[in-house]
Amino acid sequence: MSPRPDVSEERKSQILDAAIAVFARLGFHQARMDDIAQEAGLSKGALYLYYKSKDTIIAAILKYLFTQEMKVLHSFVATEQPGSVRTQLEQLTQQLAEAMNWMSRLMPIAFEFYAIAGRQKEVHQFLKEYFKEYRADIARLIQRGIDRGEFRAVNPQAVAITLTALYEGLALLFFVDPQAVQWSEQITTSTRLLLDGLASQPPSPQ
Amino acid sequence: MSPRPDVSEERKSQILDAAIAVFARLGFHQARMDDIAQEAGLSKGALYLYYKSKDTIIAAILKYLFTQEMKVLHSFVATEQPGSVRTQLEQLTQQLAEAMNWMSRLMPIAFEFYAIAGRQKEVHQFLKEYFKEYRADIARLIQRGIDRGEFRAVNPQAVAITLTALYEGLALLFFVDPQAVQWSEQITTSTRLLLDGLASQPPSPQ
């Protein structure tokens, strides 16, 4: 009676991947459990062995996607990198640029979550935490820049909000018009523009 | 004798208003035609006298909302204002700040449209045009600033994208966490930060 290896986790992420693909393509509502099952190469019944309901799958996606996203930023900020903070931020934007292909496909899912946040407490709470952490990480970077004398004594929180907003906004604009908004160039340009405003030498007397 | 006045237009906007309220509260999918009818104080059948289908209502909302939005910006940029462009932009952000209450309630609808844009050509095209115009208006302002010597010789398009992205992103962040992201202050701060980077005196040698 050799214990069979637990395929449970494997199945769950197999389903999750399928669901993400299908939801991205069709939206939460238009996507049928059948579609997900087919995409996952499983039967419809099997889905219910691993997830209690469609909503449970959606909830799992919420967690998975944004956690994934956060990991990237986290691991970047965690280790104190050499080089100027400005350089680091530019490297971060570089990474974001590279992740864009993947992210772009998932944006419809993200937008649906944003929409849902307006009516579902739990989704709302989760996203709130997500963005809070996101801003906190960015703020830490900014603070580092201030500490090192690279940046003026700005409010790191405010700058973090600004940068986070910038990333999100650019992602939207790119999603809607990839031709007009060359993501990888634009994120660099935009970030640089902002960093110019942060530089320790104030650009002009206020 | 007295010809009954044409209530058609009145009904249509009555329904539109109701639909916006209901969709914002429940989302496109969860909202039933009955809900809209009730909110409008009409019968379900009456809805179909003025809109062919639920989708037609949604399409009408798309046009209405974003056109409304655009009008504000348009009328602002159209008339060449006295005072520095920087001041004008700060005034614009002020206006945006004031419009936030109204906009905030509609954001779930906007997000659903962004999500839908991924799968519906027409929605996609419409939003593309919207953002294009939006950026063009902003770019015009920036160009004015460059012409007047207020700003460095930056690429107005790139700055317009940056500002538009910033507004959109901030709206999202505010929507998710109004406590942490004080909209009216933050939009001012963020814009100022960016404008600092534009000032004609370059902040520091690169």
Place this chain on the structure above:
Amino acid sequence: MSPRPDVSEERKSQILDAAIAVFARLGFHQARMDDIAQEAGLSKGALYLYYKSKDTIIAAILKYLFTQEMKVLHSFVATEQPGSVRTQLEQLTQQLAEAMNWMSRLMPIAFEFYAIAGRQKEVHQFLKEYFKEYRADIARLIQRGIDRGEFRAVNPQAVAITLTALYEGLALLFFVDPQAVQWSEQITTSTRLLLDGLASQPPSPQ
């Protein structure tokens, strides 16, 4: 105060004509009261001034159409014509042939009534009477032929049924395939074939 002429009857037949046209085109169910109103050049409300309901209109059509049909036959049989009965029958088929254009358009209506007869007592009863009268008229003709020695001593009822069935069946076949079933020729041929079987000289020893 000259009494206005009663337009009531005029309106009723105006509506009936319109309804017949629409029902023939669309069928009882698919035809909307709106369609009838439009065809009649009246408002939907006006229909209800003259007919209590859609079903009432349908009932009126039932009576109108088949009574109309019966009149033709009746007036033909009523007056004792000169010439042989065989000739008379051939003249009758001639008349039927000429009426075919008009009838052809109405056949879908007739078929719907036949179908409805299976579930609505009143329709059933009406059609039963109609066909009874129809057969009786034909039987009278046949009897005349027997009396005159033109025909064998057949059962006039049975022959009447046969002829009536023949007319109805040919109408169906013509309706379905006018190309293959040349109505005016075929009804002549078929009738002649039958009359041959009736002729007083038995065709062959049995």
Place this chain on the structure above:
Amino acid sequence: MSPRPDVSEERKSQILDAAIAVFARLGFHQARMDDIAQEAGLSKGALYLYYKSKDTIIAAILKYLFTQEMKVLHSFVATEQPGSVRTQLEQLTQQLAEAMNWMSRLMPIAFEFYAIAGRQKEVHQFLKEYFKEYRADIARLIQRGIDRGEFRAVNPQAVAITLTALYEGLALLFFVDPQAVQWSEQITTSTRLLLDGLASQPPSPQ
């Protein structure tokens, strides 16, 4: 282990039978999917597992019924029977007489199809083919009779049309008034009457 047997075909005919019963009773329009489901002992949803829509069921019935009908005639005509053609035709009428009970219940359905043929190309085309084949089969019999010298040199096509029309017409008359139109006797009488007209010894000089 035991693979579940494919119930698909069984279910389809189970539904078809139920639908035929319900449609015959209520008509295509008045019959609700719920009625069919109940008659079939299935849920409404199950119906849609096997038929895409109500119309699909109706289309299936069209094919089923008339194909069934045709099979009877076909198998009769296919094998060259011994005995005179006249006898064969009388046997055929005998068969039709026996099938009448079954047919009688289905006549409302047939009439609805005839009515629909006026507006639906596909139904029209199908019935056209059906009657074409029907006539062709009968014509073959008649031709056989001519070849054998039983019948005069009539036009087999015309006679086939006549006989087909006779059968259809008699079915209608019987459906409307079974009391007055004793089907099994009448079809025999009518057919005989016609055959008399066909006999090789012309009844009278024309």
Place this chain on the structure above:
DNA sequence: AATGAATGAGTTTTCATTCAT
């Protein structure tokens, strides 16, 4: 008499979920 805006009951169809095998 006539209109046509408004009503709401009624029907088809979809699809998440269950459960016998």
Place this chain on the structure above:
DNA sequence: CATGAATGAAAACTCATTCAT
């Protein structure tokens, strides 16, 4: 574990009928 046939609640949409004008 896995399947997929079956369920039935839910919702968009239609249209005969009404009635205020």
